[in-house]
Amino acid sequence: xxxxxxxxxxxxxxxxxxxxxxxxxxxxxxIMQAVQQLMPDLGIRPENTVFVSGIGCSSRFPxxxxxxxxxxxxxxxxAIATGVAVARPDLDxxxxxxxxxxxxxxxNHLIHALRRNVNLTILLFNNRIYGLTKGxxxxxxEVGKVTxxxxxxxxxxxxNPLSVAIGAEATFVARTHDLDRxxxxxxxxxxxEHRGASFVEIFQNCNxxxxxxxxxxxxxxxxxxxxxxxxxxxxxxxxxxxHKGVMMRSDGAIEIxxxxxxxxxxxxxxxxRREDPSLAFALARLSHDDHSATPFGVFRDVDRGDYGTLVxxxxxxxxxxxxxxxxxxxxxxxxxxxxS
Amino acid sequence: MTDTAERSQERNGAAPEPIGRVVIxxxxxxxxxxxxxxxxxxxxxxxxxxxxxxxxxxxxxxxAPAGTVHGVSSFQVHISDHDITTPGDAPNVLVxxxxxxxxxxxxxxxxxxxxxxxxxxxxxxxxxxAGYRQNPLTDGTLAGYRVVEVPMTSLTMGAVLPxxxxxxxxxxxKNFFALGLVSWLYxxxxxxxxxxIDQRFTGLVRQSNEAAFHAGYHFGETTELFDHPYQVxxxxxxxxxxxxxxxxxxxxxxxxxxxxxxKLPVFLGSYPITPASDILHELSKHKHFGIRTLQAEDEIAxxxxxxxxxxxxxxGVTTTSGPGVALKSETTSLAISLExxxxxxxxxxxxxxxxxxxxxxxxxxxxxxxxxxxxxxxxIVAAYSPAHCFHAAIEAARIALKYRTPVILLSxxxxxxxxxxxxxxxxxxxxxxxxxxxxxxxxxxxxxQSHFWPYLRDPDTLARPWAIPGTPxxxxxxxxxxxRDGSGNIDYTPENHEHxxxxxxxxxxxxxxxxxxxxxxxxxxxxxxxxxxxxxxAAIDAxxxxxxxxxxxxxxxxxxxxxxxxxxxxxxxxRFRRVLVPELNLGQLCRIVRAEYLVDATPVxxxxxxxxxxxxxxxxxxxxxx
Numbered sequence: 013x014x015x016x017x018x019x020x021x022x023x024x025x026x027x028x029x030x031x032x033x034x035x036x037x038x039x040x041x042x043i044m045q046a047v048q049q050l051m052p053d054l055g056i057r058p059e060n061t062v063f064v065s066g067i068g069c070s071s072r073f074p075x076x077x078x079x080x081x082x083x084x085x086x087x088x089x090x091a092i093a094t095g096v097a098v099a100r101p102d103l104d105x106x107x108x109x110x111x112x113x114x115x116x117x118x119x120n121h122l123i124h125a126l127r128r129n130v131n132l133t134i135l136l137f138n139n140r141i142y143g144l145t146k147g148x149x150x151x152x153x154e155v156g157k158v159t160x161x162x163x164x165x166x167x168x169x170x171x172n173p174l175s176v177a178i179g180a181e182a183t184f185v186a187r188t189h190d191l192d193r194x195x196x197x198x199x200x201x202x203x204x205e206h207r208g209a210s211f212v213e214i215f216q217n218c219n220x221x222x223x224x225x226x227x228x229x230x231x232x233x234x235x236x237x238x239x240x241x242x243x244x245x246x247x248x249x250x251x252x253x254x255h256k257g258v259m260m261r262s263d264g265a266i267e268i269x270x271x272x273x274x275x276x277x278x279x280x281x282x283x284x285r286r287e288d289p290s291l292a293f294a295l296a297r298l299s300h301d302d303h304s305a306t307p308f309g310v311f312r313d314v315d316r317g318d319y320g321t322l323v324x325x326x327x328x329x330x331x332x333x334x335x336x337x338x339x340x341x342x343x344x345x346x347x348x349x350x351x352s
Numbered sequence: 353m354t355d356t357a358e359r360s361q362e363r364n365g366a367a368p369e370p371i372g373r374v375v376i377x378x379x380x381x382x383x384x385x386x387x388x389x390x391x392x393x394x395x396x397x398x399x400x401x402x403x404x405x406x407x408x409x410x411x412x413x414x415x416a417p418a419g420t421v422h423g424v425s426s427f428q429v430h431i432s433d434h435d436i437t438t439p440g441d442a443p444n445v446l447v448x449x450x451x452x453x454x455x456x457x458x459x460x461x462x463x464x465x466x467x468x469x470x471x472x473x474x475x476x477x478x479x480x481x482a483g484y485r486q487n488p489l490t491d492g493t494l495a496g497y498r499v500v501e502v503p504m505t506s507l508t509m510g511a512v513l514p515x516x517x518x519x520x521x522x523x524x525x526k527n528f529f530a531l532g533l534v535s536w537l538y539x540x541x542x543x544x545x546x547x548x549i550d551q552r553f554t555g556l557v558r559q560s561n562e563a564a565f566h567a568g569y570h571f572g573e574t575t576e577l578f579d580h581p582y583q584v585x586x587x588x589x590x591x592x593x594x595x596x597x598x599x600x601x602x603x604x605x606x607x608x609x610x611x612x613x614x615k616l617p618v619f620l621g622s623y624p625i626t627p628a629s630d631i632l633h634e635l636s637k638h639k640h641f642g643i644r645t646l647q648a649e650d651e652i653a654x655x656x657x658x659x660x661x662x663x664x665x666x667x668g669v670t671t672t673s674g675p676g677v678a679l680k681s682e683t684t685s686l687a688i689s690l691e692x693x694x695x696x697x698x699x700x701x702x703x704x705x706x707x708x709x710x711x712x713x714x715x716x717x718x719x720x721x722x723x724x725x726x727x728x729x730x731x732i733v734a735a736y737s738p739a740h741c742f743h744a745a746i747e748a749a750r751i752a753l754k755y756r757t758p759v760i761l762l763s764x765x766x767x768x769x770x771x772x773x774x775x776x777x778x779x780x781x782x783x784x785x786x787x788x789x790x791x792x793x794x795x796x797x798x799x800x801q802s803h804f805w806p807y808l809r810d811p812d813t814l815a816r817p818w819a820i821p822g823t824p825x826x827x828x829x830x831x832x833x834x835x836r837d838g839s840g841n842i843d844y845t846p847e848n849h850e851h852x853x854x855x856x857x858x859x860x861x862x863x864x865x866x867x868x869x870x871x872x873x874x875x876x877x878x879x880x881x882x883x884x885x886x887x888x889x890a891a892i893d894a895x896x897x898x899x900x901x902x903x904x905x906x907x908x909x910x911x912x913x914x915x916x917x918x919x920x921x922x923x924x925x926x927r928f929r930r931v932l933v934p935e936l937n938l939g940q941l942c943r944i945v946r947a948e949y950l951v952d953a954t955p956v957x958x959x960x961x962x963x964x965x966x967x968x969x970x971x972x973x974x975x976x977x978x
Contacts, residue, residue: 057824059821059825061821074831085832091657094656095659095660095662096661097660103821120653121653124649326639333640335640337640343595343777344595344776347398351589
């Protein structure tokens with residue numbers, strides 16, 4: 013513990029001895045592989061790392077990591093993780109959650125963890141379905157979704173997870189998907205490096221209850237034309253040979269254009285560091301369905317003091333100002349009198 | 353100031369008449385500052401050396417429509433030259449600032465009691481708002497009381513207008529006029545109040561409050577409305593250094609102390625709720641003790657944060673009242689399954705639902721005892737007096753830490769806001785409640801490999817090791833799923849679940865071995881035993897003392913630990929022919945002891961948002977004895 017240099021770890025150091033119990037073919041496996049493979053690159057130690065999850069398929073995740081971990085209550089992981097991160101700003105705290113866990117039963121905790129900017133890396137596995145309860149629609153399911161609980165189609169307007177996060181004053185917002193380990197590792201690394209709350213939506217396939225939900229976007233054959241990779245400081249281009257791009261119109265709205273039509277200089281240059289969240293918000297809402305070109309990568313990455321550190325500063329400042337707590341003096345801090 | 357006191361005695365030509373005790377009730381509109389008036393009178397009396405007990409009562413509305421009965425805010429204080437525990441049954445004196453206050457509280461005043469009225473507020477319009485059809489001053493309503501009519505508003509304005517105070521602001525100081533008047537009447541020292549005004553206010557407000565206080569004091573001594581002042585001498589309390597303390601402050605300080613005694617930082621996750629919020633306010637001031645306080649987004653998150661902090665090696669605490677306990681139930685159950693230490697503090701109020709937010713009740717024993725899904729027992733500690741809240745907090749933390757379990761600490765609105773003199777404990781004499789964190793691997797498997805098993809238990813306490821993040825080699829995962837004893841790995845097998853359910857129950861039951869023997873107050877050889885818990889302590893104490901002074905025998909046992917129940921309780925209760933259980937609910941403890949010990953205990957219940965009076969319990973005891 014006293015060593016200032018962190019000992020190197022291997023992927024194996026981060027894998028627990030527990031048998032992984034997700035369905036064969038589940039997207040969760042790929043995400044776990046990406047996280048376990050990434051960990052040695054982060055220069056952190058398993059004993060200083062905590063994974064907290066709620067309830068749902070994805071929430072089994074902590075059991076498979078050889079770190080400190082808590083599989084907690086449906087929806088409450090951001091709150092419990094806030095307790096960990098505020099009590100111990102020295103720890104690396106990760107939250108693993110799903111669309112039902114984070115956006116339905118735990119919506120309140122998610123938005124407050126984001127606005128407080130608690131130092132958490134939040135991985136939201138979005139499969140647009142309730143898997144563990146065997147196939148009901150979720151708050152990210154598309155309108156008209158036919159499930160066991162919506163035999164005539166769901167009537168609910170779904171959440172756009174990134175819009176929710178940006179609306180909740182998140183300082184880091186990103187999106188990746190379960191089929192591209194390299195992309196996941198790159199995004200997770202950036203999320204981990206961000207001090208404060210990092211929110212990552214992961215398109216994750218539930219091959220049992222909602223198979224192929226993201227196929228039209230993330231399938232290898234269509235990926236080039238459907239995935240818009242955001243790079244900070246770069247013009248937003250995608251498609252074969254970058255023939256498409258994103259442009260901001262004079263009314264502030266953004267749209268997909270053919271680069272040949274508008275010229276490269278007209279393309280929007282991505283700026284994840286922009287304090288004002290309107291660009292990130294516009295990008296988050298560029299696509300409205302599962303069949304349109306969709307941005308991936310880091311949408312927003314701005315600095316704001318993280319909550320646990322701010323709390324620790326207040327504690328330190330109070331100690332500096334008042335000296336260490338003296339219980340006997342506290343008991344005498346109101347008027348006292350002596351009976352002899 | 354001393355001058356004033358001396359002069360007053362000269363002018364009256366006689367020393368104040370000594371009396372042993374007096375109960376005064378200040379009542380007025382929510383905006384009249386009655387809580388402040390009562391609080392200041394109490395402080396001056398405490399510094400003077402009286403024993404005392406207080407009962408603040410205020411409406412749930414911040415400012416109910418002025419002049420209405422439901423907007424009345426009152427503060428009752430009992431001061432005495434001897435040891436007392438209750439805020440008094442019927443007040444001897446009622447100070448009513450308006451007709452609504454008179455209407456709300458006249459029924460409480462003792463027959464022939466002294467009624468001090470602000471007659472300036474007794475107008476047709478105010479009668480109407482208070483619901484009086486006729487003038488109560490003239491229609492015979494006040495027959496049988498000693499009525500003193502004082503034009504407090506106009507006298508206050510007369511005192512403060514020359515200072516340059518304008519308009520309605522001038523009226524605002526009338527509570528200080530009332531305080532001055534009653535301070536004179538009961539020979540209170542004026543210095544503490546004037547010093548407080550000086551410290552609390554600035555500029556014109558300070559000047560006008562001082563002027564109003566003096567005006568009230570002088571009005572007492574110069575007019576002939578009162579024959580003479582009274583004197584309640586200092587009480588002969590045990591030697592020591594005292595402070596006047598409310599239950600919520602004592603509880604907050606107890607949490608500070610628990611952190612120090614456990615050598616752990618305190619983490620409070622809390623959501624504002626009456627009457628528990630003051631604990632959050634108080635702890636927030638003491639960050640230099642390493643305390644972290646977090647006002648969460650809701651009750652659920654507050655509990656979750658405390659649990660997360662506990663997992664990370666802090667003394668995790670969440671404070672709330674009834675509705676919040678319901679919301680925290682899910683997290684409490686997880687804490688039971690995780691076997692982590694945590695405190696859930698419930699300052700009970702009248703329920704169900706929002707109920708009576710500002711009034712007291714002790715009807716959360718059932719939810720504390722049973723209000724969780726599955727077999728989920730946990731220890732319950734109940735404070736019995738404002739000062740005892742300090743020690744109860746330390747005891748709750750001791751049990752939580754030693755046995756790695758959530759503990760519910762029960763207080764109530766009466767204890768929370770009521771105050772009493774507290775003989776300060778010797779800090780060095782407080783118990784060491786620290787427990788070690790796990791630092792080593794604790795299990796060797798068949799292949800000779802060493803592991804950390806998070807559910808390997810201490811054979812005596814059955815507590816599991818507390819290995820906090822940051823400890824190399826002890827990484828482990830815990831969760832709400834059933835786990836195998838020892839390894840902590842997920843295990844749904846029938847035998848293991850049954851084993852774990854019994855084990856968790858056994859762990860809590862064994863805490864009974866760690867509790868001191870019960871004390872039987874009064875006559876151990878009586879036929880009747882009163883069994884109490886929580887804030888009924890004060891009224892039972894007074895009622896038992898009064899009964900025994902008449903030569904009758906009665907025993908009294910008071911519980912601080914409600915789960916597990918003390919080992920000797922059953923045997924003690926079976927010794928008595930009759931057992932009475934007074935509770936501010938419909939008999940929740942009574943039902944438990946009947947089920948647990950097959951004793952024919954009788955419930956004595958009250959659910960009016962008010963504590964028992966000593967007289968009520970005295971009557972019940974009398975009836976049971978005859």
